Amino acid sequence: MTRLFEVTAEAEADGGLLSDRIRNALTDEIASGALAAGSALEEQQLADRFGASRTPVREALRQLVVSGLVEVRGRRGVVVARMTPERIMDMFETSAEAEAMCVRLATYRMTPLERSHLIELHEASRAMVEASNVDAYDAFNREFHECIYRATHNSFLAEQAQAVRSRLSGFRRTQLRQGDRIRRSREEHEAIMQAIAEGDGDTAARRMRAHMLNAATALRRYIDDRFGGAGSRGEAEDSAPDGV
Amino acid sequence: MTRLFEVTAEAEADGGLLSDRIRNALTDEIASGALAAGSALEEQQLADRFGASRTPVREALRQLVVSGLVEVRGRRGVVVARMTPERIMDMFETSAEAEAMCVRLATYRMTPLERSHLIELHEASRAMVEASNVDAYDAFNREFHECIYRATHNSFLAEQAQAVRSRLSGFRRTQLRQGDRIRRSREEHEAIMQAIAEGDGDTAARRMRAHMLNAATALRRYIDDRFGGAGSRGEAEDSAPDGV
DNA sequence: ATGTCAATTTGTGTATGCAAAATACTGGTA
DNA sequence: TACCAGTATTTTGCATACACAAATTGACAT
Numbered sequence: 001m002t003r004l005f006e007v008t009a010e011a012e013a014d015g016g017l018l019s020d021r022i023r024n025a026l027t028d029e030i031a032s033g034a035l036a037a038g039s040a041l042e043e044q045q046l047a048d049r050f051g052a053s054r055t056p057v058r059e060a061l062r063q064l065v066v067s068g069l070v071e072v073r074g075r076r077g078v079v080v081a082r083m084t085p086e087r088i089m090d091m092f093e094t095s096a097e098a099e100a101m102c103v104r105l106a107t108y109r110m111t112p113l114e115r116s117h118l119i120e121l122h123e124a125s126r127a128m129v130e131a132s133n134v135d136a137y138d139a140f141n142r143e144f145h146e147c148i149y150r151a152t153h154n155s156f157l158a159e160q161a162q163a164v165r166s167r168l169s170g171f172r173r174t175q176l177r178q179g180d181r182i183r184r185s186r187e188e189h190e191a192i193m194q195a196i197a198e199g200d201g202d203t204a205a206r207r208m209r210a211h212m213l214n215a216a217t218a219l220r221r222y223i224d225d226r227f228g229g230a231g232s233r234g235e236a237e238d239s240a241p242d243g244v
Numbered sequence: 245m246t247r248l249f250e251v252t253a254e255a256e257a258d259g260g261l262l263s264d265r266i267r268n269a270l271t272d273e274i275a276s277g278a279l280a281a282g283s284a285l286e287e288q289q290l291a292d293r294f295g296a297s298r299t300p301v302r303e304a305l306r307q308l309v310v311s312g313l314v315e316v317r318g319r320r321g322v323v324v325a326r327m328t329p330e331r332i333m334d335m336f337e338t339s340a341e342a343e344a345m346c347v348r349l350a351t352y353r354m355t356p357l358e359r360s361h362l363i364e365l366h367e368a369s370r371a372m373v374e375a376s377n378v379d380a381y382d383a384f385n386r387e388f389h390e391c392i393y394r395a396t397h398n399s400f401l402a403e404q405a406q407a408v409r410s411r412l413s414g415f416r417r418t419q420l421r422q423g424d425r426i427r428r429s430r431e432e433h434e435a436i437m438q439a440i441a442e443g444d445g446d447t448a449a450r451r452m453r454a455h456m457l458n459a460a461t462a463l464r465r466y467i468d469d470r471f472g473g474a475g476s477r478g479e480a481e482d483s484a485p486d487g488v
Numbered sequence: 489a490t491g492t493c494a495a496t497t498t499g500t501g502t503a504t505g506c507a508a509a510a511t512a513c514t515g516g517t518a
Numbered sequence: 519t520a521c522c523a524g525t526a527t528t529t530t531g532c533a534t535a536c537a538c539a540a541a542t543t544g545a546c547a548t
Contacts (some may be wrong), residue, residue, distance in 0.1 A: 009532090018531075040501090042499075042509070052532080053533045053534070055531080055534090056531080058428075058501090059531095062307050063304055063309070066307045074540085075500060075539065083420055090400040093400075094398060094400050094401040095400070097349075098345075101345065154333045155331065155334055156334035156338050162409070224420060288529075299501080299502055300501080319508095319509065319510065319531080320510070320529080320530080321530070415528095471548095
């Protein structure tokens with residue numbers, strides 16, 4: 001049951017391409033932290049690890065560069081992008097704003113059908129909370145937000161928001177597991193649903209932003225607990241004013 | 245002097261990598277419309293065109309796939325992503341929302357140094373408008389918005405917003421050239437600057453959104469004028485007031 | 489002893505070759 | 519004439535080989 005790379009629905013489209021498999025594997029390892037930030041990724045070494053040649057490894061790395069998960073270091077190969085706590089928080093904030101934006105547009109544009117589907121999803125999540133079924137709730141959560149994306153009737157925005165969200169999926173699951181975050185999450189969903197029902201997009205957006213930032217705060221607590229305060233990395237680079 | 249690939253200013257940063265040159269060239273051709281949406285991109289054909297082998301072409305294409313400019317069609321190669329007018333408008337709306345988000349955060353977070361730099365930039369743009377120097381204003385515009393991105397002090401958000409913006413750069417230039425759009429653009433900047441000066445992030449965001457949507461509307465006029473009105477699609481939802 | 493220059497080494501960037509897959513074409517049959 | 523099967527061609531995907539650039543190390547000179 002524990003397949004190495006649990007392929008979900010959209011993985012059907014990859015056609016079994018080796019470069020895609022490598023890309024997905026590296027994505028997972030980076031997201032899960034198995035590959036430490038800043039560590040070098042040598043092509044030949046990765047090729048050996050995956051039993052492939054350098055070519056698909058190279059293609060996978062190039063894709064990861066565009067995705068932002070790894071960084072090119074001049075001509076000295078690529079390194080895992082530094083996902084400092086600050087950067088993770090930046091991403092969560094971006095995701096929060098994006099979701100808020102989506103739910104605002106969705107509130108004004110969603111069809112009755114979409115609204116009823118969203119309500120249906122939300123209702124179904126109650127049982128998951130009471131069963132403390134994190135996996136089920138995580139899956140629901142994804143569908144819930146994707147439903148909102150679609151309801152924006154802006155496919156590009158939906159794709160962008162989902163891309164950011166997927167890059168944070170690893171962290172989101174960890175933060176969902178702690179304390180009563182699931183119950184709180186659903187309560188926040190409830191408030192958002194109410195604003196949507198009232199057609200108040202701005203309120204829905206504000207609540208969605210708070211909802212996402214709460215998740216981020218829960219994650220930060222988790223990170224601080226787990227990695228202590230003064231980690232080896234993460235205070236230098238991104239928030240530099242890089243003066244004008 | 246007539247090098248095969250006339251590299252412009254930003255090409256200095258590519259380090260002379262063939263795959264990057266090809267990627268940039270293809271990006272330009274796709275953005276400019278020289279490569280029609282939906283047209284197939286055969287690797288060998290592109291390799292011949294660029295006087296290279298298939299390898300760098302492949303890498304360029306893979307990067308473009310992640311960028312969203314081209315789409316993979318199973319195992320039948322890649323095609324230029326369909327940039328229908330609707331999708332362009334979706335992207336403009338997304339960009340507008342992203343910029344609004346950025347300017348709101350920037351208003352609350354920018355340092356005095358960043359604020360003064362922004363003011364300085366804005367002042368300098370007056371001369372460009374009076375000279376009707378589209379190229380200079382386009383360059384200024386880019387710097388203006390990038391300055392706002394940085395002022396969010398959220399590097400990830402800045403990168404995302406800039407990525408979306410860069411994908412629209414080709415269209416932005418075309419719409420800048422028509423009518424008195426430049427003058428209007430600067431007036432809208434003026435209003436945004438005022439809101440920033442007053443520390444009113446929400447107003448700045450609203451004005452920024454309107455500013456970007458005005459640009460989108462100008463572009464739509466341009467598209468409708470150029471490609472005729474009765475296009476296959478594109479009358480449904482884009483200019484909807486979407487509340488607020 | 490230290491700094492500089494050169495050579496080696498390591499690793500990326502590019503080219504070419506080969507195999508598999510998909511499409512198109514052709515021939516045959518109903 | 520229409521449809522199906524088989525083959526051939528085209529094109530992608532992967533592997534391997536080669537070239538070039540940068541870093542490191544060692545030697546030599548100051």
